[in-house]
Amino acid sequence: MAKTRRAPVLTAALALGVVAVWSATGGGCQDPGRPAADGDGGARGGTRTFTDEIGRPVRPLCTPARRVISLAPNLTELLFALGAGDQVVGVDNYSDQPARPLTHIPKVGSDYEPSIEKMVALSPDVVFTSLSANRRETAEALERLGVPVFVTDTRSIVDVDRTLRSLGELTGHAAQAGAEIRRLHEGLQRVARRVAGRPRPRVLVVVWSDPLFVAGKRTFVNDLIEVAGGTNVASDVSGFSKYPLERVLRLLPDVIVLPTHSAPEQGPRAVRYWDHWPELPAVRDRRVEAVEDSVIIRPGPRLVEGAQLLARLLQPGIGTP
Amino acid sequence: MIVARASRARLALVVALLTAGLLAALTLGTVLGVETVDWRQVWRPGTPDHAIVMRVRLGRALLGAVVGGALAAAGVTFQTLVRNPLADPYVLGVSSGASVGAALSIVAGAGRGTMLALGAFGGALGALALIYRLGMVRGRLVPHAVLLAGVVFNSFSWAVILTLAFLSRPGTTAEMLIWMMGSLSAPDWLELATASLVILAGVAALIAMTPRMNALVIGDEGAHSLGVDVSRTRKLLLVTASVLTAASVAMAGPIGFVGIIVPHVLRLIVGPDHRILIPASALGGALFLSTCDLLTRMAFLTLGSEPPVSVLTALLGGPFFLVLLWQRRGERLF
Numbered sequence: 001m002a003k004t005r006r007a008p009v010l011t012a013a014l015a016l017g018v019v020a021v022w023s024a025t026g027g028g029c030q031d032p033g034r035p036a037a038d039g040d041g042g043a044r045g046g047t048r049t050f051t052d053e054i055g056r057p058v059r060p061l062c063t064p065a066r067r068v069i070s071l072a073p074n075l076t077e078l079l080f081a082l083g084a085g086d087q088v089v090g091v092d093n094y095s096d097q098p099a100r101p102l103t104h105i106p107k108v109g110s111d112y113e114p115s116i117e118k119m120v121a122l123s124p125d126v127v128f129t130s131l132s133a134n135r136r137e138t139a140e141a142l143e144r145l146g147v148p149v150f151v152t153d154t155r156s157i158v159d160v161d162r163t164l165r166s167l168g169e170l171t172g173h174a175a176q177a178g179a180e181i182r183r184l185h186e187g188l189q190r191v192a193r194r195v196a197g198r199p200r201p202r203v204l205v206v207v208w209s210d211p212l213f214v215a216g217k218r219t220f221v222n223d224l225i226e227v228a229g230g231t232n233v234a235s236d237v238s239g240f241s242k243y244p245l246e247r248v249l250r251l252l253p254d255v256i257v258l259p260t261h262s263a264p265e266q267g268p269r270a271v272r273y274w275d276h277w278p279e280l281p282a283v284r285d286r287r288v289e290a291v292e293d294s295v296i297i298r299p300g301p302r303l304v305e306g307a308q309l310l311a312r313l314l315q316p317g318i319g320t321p
Numbered sequence: 322m323i324v325a326r327a328s329r330a331r332l333a334l335v336v337a338l339l340t341a342g343l344l345a346a347l348t349l350g351t352v353l354g355v356e357t358v359d360w361r362q363v364w365r366p367g368t369p370d371h372a373i374v375m376r377v378r379l380g381r382a383l384l385g386a387v388v389g390g391a392l393a394a395a396g397v398t399f400q401t402l403v404r405n406p407l408a409d410p411y412v413l414g415v416s417s418g419a420s421v422g423a424a425l426s427i428v429a430g431a432g433r434g435t436m437l438a439l440g441a442f443g444g445a446l447g448a449l450a451l452i453y454r455l456g457m458v459r460g461r462l463v464p465h466a467v468l469l470a471g472v473v474f475n476s477f478s479w480a481v482i483l484t485l486a487f488l489s490r491p492g493t494t495a496e497m498l499i500w501m502m503g504s505l506s507a508p509d510w511l512e513l514a515t516a517s518l519v520i521l522a523g524v525a526a527l528i529a530m531t532p533r534m535n536a537l538v539i540g541d542e543g544a545h546s547l548g549v550d551v552s553r554t555r556k557l558l559l560v561t562a563s564v565l566t567a568a569s570v571a572m573a574g575p576i577g578f579v580g581i582i583v584p585h586v587l588r589l590i591v592g593p594d595h596r597i598l599i600p601a602s603a604l605g606g607a608l609f610l611s612t613c614d615l616l617t618r619m620a621f622l623t624l625g626s627e628p629p630v631s632v633l634t635a636l637l638g639g640p641f642f643l644v645l646l647w648q649r650r651g652e653r654l655f
Binding site (some may be wrong): 112113157206208211212244245246250260277278279 | 354491499507
């Protein structure tokens with residue numbers, strides 16, 4: 001009697017167990033409240049495969065991704081700008097904008113060593129990382145645990161367009177991505193028009209004063225300087241590079257910009273360091289500026305504000321560009 | 322008497338040769354660089370050419386000479402002190418003590434400059450004090466105890482530094498790690514003058530103690546029978562060599578290989594007599610490090626970046642030392 005009644009219960013329990021395990025590894029695509037994905041050719045219902053911005057194939061993930069984690073401040077800002085803020089379930093410690101919504105979102109750790117456990121516990125559909133901010137090991141660890149990771153590479157203004165499109169497509173905000181790209185470009189054009197025709201000061205962007213590291217070409221701040229009406233004198237190096245002090249003395253920049261967002265308390269000291277070199281026009285004319293605002297170094301939706309800030313620094317008397 | 326005269330003659334020859342070499346290195350370091358210079362402008366303060374030659378190039382070359390000399394002389398002293406050819410300012414923990422002091426200064430907000438230098442100096446002397454206490458066995462400073470204390474202290478220091486680096490904001494972490502790479506960047510003239518005085522005084526003190534260092538080599542009992550106060554001599558040597566190391570690390574951060582390679586190379590060339598070896602190592606270290614600095618500066622032209630000077634000291638010093646070892650194989654090295 002008992003034996004025959006137990007068999008269907010056991011079967012049901014087994015079936016539930018299989019479904020439970022399958023759902024756990026499926027990243028939530030079987031979520032009943034989820035709208036059907038559009039126009040995909042994925043093998044499993046609702047999942048698609050992507051190639052990220054560094055050419056990696058990403059684990060199949062459900063789109064639109066309902067639960068995303070951002071491991072870089074610029075990606076957090078871009079996600080919110082796209083209207084995907086409700087989908088952000090975790091961010092890195094250094095994400096600070098937009099300030100108010102972020103107070104309700106759990107922090108998963110530093111860019112360099114985020115907590116894998118915390119991230120997995122949040123059950124993200126995808127984790128967005130930045131090639132410059134996050135390590136490859138983090139992405140690999142997450143993927144081994146079944147979490148799809150999309151790596152972005154945003155080093156210039158043009159890259160911001162691409163990243164907006166990537167984030168928009170994965171979070172179901174492709175239309176907003178297009179609108180945001182247009183808004184940013186219109187803003188940049190306004191700044192460029194405002195500074196057009198004016199003499200272009202020679203600018204040096206000093207990331208570290210002693211020993212000297214500068215921002216060369218192929219950096220975001222370099223692009224902003226060009227838009228803001230300046231010329232980066234360190235155009236013989238690429239990326240963030242050690243630079244000979246001799247060459248600075250030969251290039252004689254008119255303005256020295258010191259981005260100090262990651263260490264604002266060092267600003268005054270860094271500015272004072274340059275008093276050692278009064279041969280430089282920038283020092284002579286007191287145009288060594290520590291800029292604490294992250295807008296000039298963060299490839300995100302506030303890049304127009306970054307260009308405006310730099311335009312005001314480089315072209316005094318310009319008003320509001 | 323004959324031995325003494327021969328030694329003095331040899332000393333004079335060695336010093337003359339090395340001093341000439343050092344002057345040549347300093348001259349090259351001033352004349353060569355990444356940028357071309359208008360030599361008529363160089364003599365006019367306020368022009369970029371003057372700043373390039375006098376303050377960037379000459380300043381760095383002199384700093385390299387002073388630091389190199391200090392590290393090499395300290396290296397010889399540490400090796401004799403613990404009777405171990407592997408001893409150098411690093412192994413005995415003084416360098417890492419300085420690094421801890423510097424890391425704490427950076428966390429407290431002192432950037433590169435006098436505060437940092439003082440922090441590094443304090444850290445080095447703190448390490449010295451600790452190793453001194455730990456190295457004392459029944460009131461005497463015992464070589465293997467000193468070595469052991471240094472090795473243990475090194476590991477501990479690194480753990481402290483890495484913890485500080487990890488817990489700090491990225492800017493502070495970056496500053497710490499950049500400092501750890503060592504840098505001979507253009508120094509403040511006042512700081513350079515102060516450090517040079519300290520270092521010259523230290524090297525002079527070591528030179529004065531060289532007869533006693535020779536005695537120590539034959540063993541504690543032998544040295545004692547020659548009238549050397551072994552315990553006091555050891556303590557004085559430890560303090561002097563540590564002050565030299567502290568000053569070097571305070572000015573330029575931790576720079577490796579100079580303190581171990583230069584002493585051995587010079588020992589293979591001029592022999593183990595400390596009366597010649599100490600001055601020779603000081604001059605040799607000065608020549609070596611200022612040359613390495615020149616090469617790192619010129620490396621920018623080919624590599625597009627300037628490597629930390631420790632890279633050059635390792636690349637140059639290592640193979641040179643191996644060649645010398647090979648040539649002298651079978652001979653007693655130490």
